Amino acid sequence: TREMDWPDTIYQMVYTSVCTSLACTLVTGLVILLAFLLIRMMASRVKAGQKGSEVSVGFFHPYCNAGGGGERVLWCAVRAVQVRYPAARILVYTGDTDAAPDMILAKARDRFNMQIPDTNLEFVYLHKRRYVEAQYYPHFTMLGQSLGSLALGVEALLSFVPSIYIDTMGYSFTMPLFKYCGASLVGCYVHYPTISTDMLAQVQSRSSSYNNRRRVAQSPLASFLKLRYYKIFAWLYTKCGSASDCVMVNSSWTEEHIKTLWGKEVAKVFPPCDTSHLSHTVGDRDGDEVRILSLGQFRPEKDHPLQIKAMFELRQILAEEDWDRVKLVIVGGCRGQEDWKMVQDLKDLTKYLSVEDNVEFHPNLPFSDLLAEFSKSTIGIHTMWNEHFGIGIVEMMAAGLLTIAHRSGGPLMDIIVEDAGARNGFLAVTPQEYAAHIAYILNMGEETREGVRNRATASSDMFSTQQFERGWVRATDPLFAKFQ
Numbered sequence: 001t002r003e004m005d006w007p008d009t010i011y012q013m014v015y016t017s018v019c020t021s022l023a024c025t026l027v028t029g030l031v032i033l034l035a036f037l038l039i040r041m042m043a044s045r046v047k048a049g050q051k052g053s054e055v056s057v058g059f060f061h062p063y064c065n066a067g068g069g070g071e072r073v074l075w076c077a078v079r080a081v082q083v084r085y086p087a088a089r090i091l092v093y094t095g096d097t098d099a100a101p102d103m104i105l106a107k108a109r110d111r112f113n114m115q116i117p118d119t120n121l122e123f124v125y126l127h128k129r130r131y132v133e134a135q136y137y138p139h140f141t142m143l144g145q146s147l148g149s150l151a152l153g154v155e156a157l158l159s160f161v162p163s164i165y166i167d168t169m170g171y172s173f174t175m176p177l178f179k180y181c182g183a184s185l186v187g188c189y190v191h192y193p194t195i196s197t198d199m200l201a202q203v204q205s206r207s208s209s210y211n212n213r214r215r216v217a218q219s220p221l222a223s224f225l226k227l228r229y230y231k232i233f234a235w236l237y238t239k240c241g242s243a244s245d246c247v248m249v250n251s252s253w254t255e256e257h258i259k260t261l262w263g264k265e266v267a268k269v270f271p272p273c274d275t276s277h278l279s280h281t282v283g284d285r286d287g288d289e290v291r292i293l294s295l296g297q298f299r300p301e302k303d304h305p306l307q308i309k310a311m312f313e314l315r316q317i318l319a320e321e322d323w324d325r326v327k328l329v330i331v332g333g334c335r336g337q338e339d340w341k342m343v344q345d346l347k348d349l350t351k352y353l354s355v356e357d358n359v360e361f362h363p364n365l366p367f368s369d370l371l372a373e374f375s376k377s378t379i380g381i382h383t384m385w386n387e388h389f390g391i392g393i394v395e396m397m398a399a400g401l402l403t404i405a406h407r408s409g410g411p412l413m414d415i416i417v418e419d420a421g422a423r424n425g426f427l428a429v430t431p432q433e434y435a436a437h438i439a440y441i442l443n444m445g446e447e448t449r450e451g452v453r454n455r456a457t458a459s460s461d462m463f464s465t466q467q468f469e470r471g472w473v474r475a476t477d478p479l480f481a482k483f484q
Helices: 002-048 069-084 101-112 141-157 174-181 197-204 220-241 252-262 304-317 337-352 367-376 391-398 409-415 431-442 446-463 465-481
Strands: 056-060 089-094 121-125 164-167 185-190 246-249 290-295 326-332 359-363 377-381 402-406 426-428
Touching: 002 141, 002 174, 056 069, 056 141, 069 089, 069 101, 069 391, 069 465, 101 121, 101 367, 141 174, 141 220, 164 174, 164 465, 174 185, 174 220, 185 465, 197 220, 197 252, 220 252, 246 252, 246 465, 252 409, 290 367, 290 391, 304 326, 304 337, 304 431, 326 367, 337 359, 367 377, 377 391, 377 431, 391 402, 391 409, 391 446, 402 409, 402 431, 402 446, 426 431, 446 465
Parallel strands: 056 089, 056 164, 089 121, 164 185, 185 246, 290 326, 290 377, 326 359, 377 402, 402 426
Antiparallel strands: none
């Protein structure tokens, strides 16, 4: 009898587990359905209180006051809509509650050197931005931030329901919310896919990086579980992407990945780069000091430590008198406490590698001071692996800097050419390669340097603000056509 009890016990355990799982699934599904219906009903009430005749465009950009390349895209897009559809009501959903509208616009005008009219332009302030900040999700960060963006999206939707909703910051989980709960037409400008086939391959091959910690990469079980998590997230990301009526991407690399993941046709619209203004930024580059300019947000994926390691390697191959005149100048935007901590960590790394006297840091540098740095610098450096595009790279090339970027992503596919007779920049992967390129540039003849500079400046014209505005209007016209 006791022997017969064991199969019965196992059966009961399995049966109970299956029933519990089904019950949990049904309850979860019911809760989601009720939440959807409630949000849809509340959004309908909000929409009923708005003027029905006007076309409104809502740009979802919680960090619109950050001053980075993504914000340049936002403000150029806003201006393009203002010029093309002057009667449209434009709203920017922002979490920058500490900045008044005039302060936000003043900073954008100064940082990006552009005129942004405040005609028909409003800001909708969101108070739940903390839900999309990575610091609150030490584990399952992508999923946590994406679900957090839903909470932020609900706040945005119930504040104002636009005729056209455009996500310009990569919060794809908000698109089904506005489409199915707010009945808005939905568009997006994708700077970088939240998850990519490269990330899946990296976990599968158990390679460590900033988003795949060493202890996870070294564990077969942890790698297996993380790969399952990534595949589930990729499926959710695909479903959210399918809600978009208009998809714009910023580079060939992003285009390739979004097509693979979302299975949709996309419009490639290169981001706006201030090439016309920077092409006249020429200063004293023939002095004793050789300045190497780094331009990019202070975030882990930008891989600033690689630049500092390259300086360490450079010191090994240069004569002392040559080393003394080389200086790495790191300029970047800081958005929050994590970014400022990263700056301090980078400063500590320079001391550890004994290169602190040859490295400068300039967080949140005003545009006028940035122009001065462009005019004084000889070399540009950029180290992010699989950079989706690289606005900073184009800007450095337009300013006449001899630019070294990572051999991957946008720089490899769209920007830098290394062919003989057509070279407009340099590509590298390791600190040693970056150091070797810098040493090579230092020893280049002036005629050879000038040839690379001229080709770099000429090639940057295809990434101008005017080209972006044309591409934006061409891609988004079908959305507005439905209201005409």
